[in-house]
Amino acid sequence: MNKLVIITSSPVNISTWLKGQPKYLSKFFQVEMITSFSSNIKEIENYEGVRINVIPITRKITPFKDIISLFRIIKYLYKFQPDIVYSMNPKSGLLGMLAGRITNIPIRMHCVVGLVDFGSKGLKKKILIWSEKVTYFFSTNLYSNSKELGEYIAKNFSQKNIKTIGNGSINGVDTNFFSNSASPSEKQKIKNELNFKSSDFVITFIGRIVKDKGINDLVSAFLKLSSRKDNLKLLIIGSYDDNLNPINKITKDEIEKSINIKRIDFQDDIRNFLEITDLFVLPSYREGFPNVLLEAGCYGIPIVASNINGCNEVVEHGVNGLLFEKKDIEGLIESINIFLTNDKFYNSARENMRNLIIDKYSQDRFHNNLYFEMKELILLNS
Secondary structure (H helix, E strand, O other), X not given: OOEEEEEOOXXXXXXXXXXXXXXXXXXXXXXXXXXXXXXXXXXXXXXXXXXXXXXXXXXXXXHHHHHHHHHHHHHHHHHHOOOEEEEOOHHHHHHHHHHHHHOOOOEEEEEEOOOHHHHOOHHHHHHHHHHHHHHHHHOOEEEEOOHHHHXXXXXXXXXXXXXXXXXXXXXXXOOOOOOOOOOHHHHHHHHHHOOOOOOOEEEXXXXXXXXXXXXXXXXHHHHHHHOOOOOEEEEEEOOEOOOOOOOOHHHHHHHHHOOOEEEEOOOOOOHHHHHOOOEEEEOOOOOOOOHHHHHHHOOXXXXXXXXXXXXXXXXXXXXXXXXXXXXXXXXHHHHXXXXXXXXXXXXXXXXXXXXXXXXXXXXXXXXXXXXXXXHHHHHHHO
């Protein structure tokens, strides 16, 4: 049986982004994974049925730690001798592709899920761009999780052929797991736990609470809208990152003190919160391919998102949601307000949403496409 190593920087990525993918691929390959330490490593191993090798991989620029991690990955690859190394984060890609080249792994697949340099400046931006180019150079096969991102990479970073698996994403979406099945009484119970009324219109954001996710804009827009409409609630699910790209203090204070805004920390299971969501909003400045839009879409929730790559591949403007230009607070307000005031359009977008997600992004279809891609690469290299 051919051997496959999947490398990602964080165990959270395995339990969210990649959930079920290692389990599926283990039907065809001897699969092992490399990721950083977490207290739930054993739980993830048991669910996926694959071995996880713990090697620290930081998101920050940490040259000395990275060199140590690189040597540990090289040592592991020499011992395991996989046929394929597959990575999908900037740092795990850099270390994985370089270690794979040093150990002569024949197939080195890297999937770009977003470019971190978009929000950086100066020397840091130069370092990040250099690391991206090094990653692409040492990969044998390059992918992007969205078609538009692939076009951007081809234009600015690499002359290699860049493919997208299926219609995009990193893992598709489990349309059975994410399915609107709660009864009205169960939904009301969830609302009660959040101190929301049955008549409240719930706008939800899920993700890291950082500036580049457009949180400052979202809170500003929501406060203006809620001053006009009494039953609006904003549900923010995610944790603050005060070290990388933090939101401003005014926004943070509003989140914590406003009676109409409810924030809860990152959740492994977001289904209860999607059950009660009326409108999902992602005002991000940059994305690779936001899986959370697929998960929200499975519930038939209309989406308002910034017109950036990834978002504009899931949201068909005027069909299942609305797009606005990033950083345009007035455009964000106008888009949300259309859903608040136009019931016919709201209901139409809701009806279109789930079927569109199933047709284009079901996890079964993505897994099959990924397996056949890997199978073809092995045949070409045999």
